[in-house]
Amino acid sequence: MDTVYENLVFDDNGLVGSQCIDCKEYFFPKTKSCSNCSSVDMTNKNFGTKGRLWSWTTQNLAPKAPYFLHDIKEDYQIYGVGFIEMPCGVKVKSRLQVSTVKFEIGQRMELKTSILEKPNGETLPVFEFRIEKE
Numbered sequence: 001m002d003t004v005y006e007n008l009v010f011d012d013n014g015l016v017g018s019q020c021i022d023c024k025e026y027f028f029p030k031t032k033s034c035s036n037c038s039s040v041d042m043t044n045k046n047f048g049t050k051g052r053l054w055s056w057t058t059q060n061l062a063p064k065a066p067y068f069l070h071d072i073k074e075d076y077q078i079y080g081v082g083f084i085e086m087p088c089g090v091k092v093k094s095r096l097q098v099s100t101v102k103f104e105i106g107q108r109m110e111l112k113t114s115i116l117e118k119p120n121g122e123t124l125p126v127f128e129f130r131i132e133k134e
């Protein structure tokens with residue numbers, strides 16, 4: 001499992017979040033307590049790699065400094081941002097891989113993990129969702 005931050009856990013086998021043992025509520029990223037019933041009895045839950053697009057938008061303009069990693073904005077590529085509803089019902093906020101096919105609410109999506117290289121050479125495991133291949 002790649003762990004970018006203590007509570008953000010994922011790999012090619014799926015996103016790992018939390019489930020409250022008392023009220024059964026799901027959370028992603030992982031949490032140490034339940035915001036639904038205040039219980040601290042939590043267990044890890046693998047939400048899998050596939051879900052459906054619940055809502056989305058696209059980022060057509062490069063963000064301004066300091067949020068943009070590169071000095072040259074000509075290589076900026078449009079990306080999507082959206083919520084994926086996983087089979088258990090939890091909604092995961094994620095970057096979306098933009099393709100030639102238009103996004104549609106309810107579309108089947110799949111997890112894709114990769115390694116992002118920062119300008120300083122450091123690497124960061126990241127995930128995004130893309131339209132599920134037939």
Ligand SMILES: [Zn+2]
Binds near residue numbers: 020025036039
């Ligand atoms: Zn709970």
